[in-house]
Amino acid sequence: MIIKNDQLMKILNRTISFLVGALFIFSGLIKLNDPTGTEIKLHEYFEVFKSDPYLGNLGAFWEFLAPYSLWLAIILTVLEVVLGFNLLLHHRAKTTLRSLLALIVFFTFLTFYSWFFDKVKDCGCFGDAIPLTPFQSFMKDVILTVMIVWLLIQRHQITPMLSVRVGSVLSILATIGATVFGFYTVRHLPVKDFRAYKVGANLPANMKPKEKLKYGEELYIYKDLKEGKELKIKGTDYTKDWKKYSDTTQYKFVKLEKPLLNPEALPKITDFKVFSTDGTDFTTQVLQGTKMYIVIPDVYKIKNGQKVVVTEASAYVKIGALVKELRQNKIQPIVLTAAGAQDIEEFRHKVQLAVSYYFVDKKVLKTMIRANPGLMLLKDGTVKGKWHHNDTPKIEAVTQLLK
Template sequence: MKRIILFICRLLVGVLFIFSGLIKANDPLGFGYKLVEYFEVFHMLFLADYATAMAILLCALEMILGAALLLGIRPVQVAWGLLLLIIFFTFLTFYSAFFDVVKTCGCFGDAIPLTPWQSFTKDLVLLLLIVVIFVNRKSIRPAITNPKAERASLWIISILSAGFGLYTLNFLPVMDFLPYKTGLNIPDQMKVPAGAPLDVFEITYTLKHKKTGENKVMTDKEYLKTGIWKDDNWEIIGEPVNKLIKKGFEPKIRDLKITDVQGTDYTTEIIGNPYYNLVIVANSLEKADVRAIGDLNALAINAAENYNIRTVVLTSTSPTGADAFKKRHKLVMEIFNADDVPLKSMVRANPGLILLKNGTVINKWHYHRLPSYDELEKNYFSKTP
């Protein structure tokens, strides 16, 4: 029975650690953004520049520990590693939940969003399983008994784990779980369906009796039901408190707004263009790959001259900075402004290229894998009716 319990614990923890690491390594840039949120909470923003590298290492560590646990490789060291890691994660998720500072923990990336309390519960269960493994760490028998084969296996697991994160960082996620993925229609992701449940709020009033000085706290429903509002002796003091009771339907995309220098809204015009149009996403022009920007500029010139394709740049860089960048690099594209958050979700690259038609994401590319003009013409532009 003891062996069976230990085997089940190893299986559950090992598989879950591999799955968790793999999902986050699929989008290390996104996990890096989540780490920056934690750095802000703990006033450690000096680590922000290293967030992506730390994300790749953490994901790799999860996968390595999970695989090593399943194979029984170095069980004592692995048990210690698992215990320390889960204690750290449990502390983070509890802190996030109790103080309501980070809304989603990023445990499974954007594939399975969990609330902080759900994440904390998950970590408590894992902690219990890992404690069982830790107590019985010396009873774990390795599946590979040859020392050289064991070392070779560990090296292969480590290289594959880190390599996967590096690959997705440089060539976009293998699986895109964001609302801007290829094949989705952006305007549809921004709509609230007819009849969808709305947010439910409760208003709380603080009332004071003019003669006795007695105070009462009442909800808006109680205020109307009791008819106290008809009594001139009671007056509302202070500002009413508006509290969200039940969350209504929330569209997948709710924060995308594209504006020009004057603040004119161009969102519908750009994402609703019925023809092919190229959208270059560079959340920060100052940090964008300059060579890729030059290649995209040449691509935009050819597309405009031969097929009248419109190309726009979306950035969160200030209008003054964007204009200076445009002049410095002699860009022909129109530059529009949007918030940093949706831009980072549109494409995990700086810059990245999106091919849109009638609001639908036809395809998108990382700047390390930009298509040539000939490829775009052959596969898309020349096929336009």
């Protein structure tokens, strides 16, 4: 059977449409599973942009966007899903492809910035599900850009799979479904937790390397002042030519490093440190026995020039009632927060939450659980349960998890 050129082109266009559409849907759903994580990443970009010598002159713009990071996260990820869905159906191909091109150009800028300037280590393209290096993320977006441009060129050859009316109805339903899913995971918790603090994870085990870390030969990093290049010199080569690099008019020593040969063996958790109000390290103690972590990254926010509690008081009424029952069942409740000592003292009296308070880095707390406040039940360092404050559990549900 002979396949004509126009048939081959049709198969090629459908294949590329499927790949692009499916990837956008997958990427969007992964991020809608955890919009708060995307919010954190966007906020990180805005903070970095403010200090950038080229983008910093738009400081007021980045300041304006920062409070709307969560809304932007939901809008962008819903767009990913809906546009990807439309492309699979070839629905309004011209408008869909132009919108996808605008979206991928934006994402390519972010991933290029992450890679080239090495300021944002992870773009969050696939959330915590599939971690990519900045360069991998950038190349992925470059390939997607080429594929979308190709489809735009071929747009007149792309025929809709359904009528415009049916396609529009399905597109609207996809928009509603993606939006509802995003807001659900914001008000509760991610449906699927991909982080090192997920239910079933043992935190002490995740704080240790999987195997002995192996390092390669030492590398001397020098900057060639005349060429403007960075040089990586092996230890054996440096020993032979050290006099050459002692010429400070041409070479500047940057650092000495030992490349890690098995980075996959690194601990999943490297920054979980818990301190008491007087600065004593309590990390080991809080991972022993049965504990209920009440995770509160922020206790106050500024609203209309006034300092107010971040979450409504009703949430702390439920948590306070649970705390009493936890103690009766020999489960120790503790608060982990990033707030300062003075704010904590005011806060504990305002919400009547009389438990022990410990300090943890805010970024770590936001990684542990996507809620403020959130609840984490641990037994000997193993996570038994996690709850958003909107889903504060009854004591029966807590004790059932410990059996």
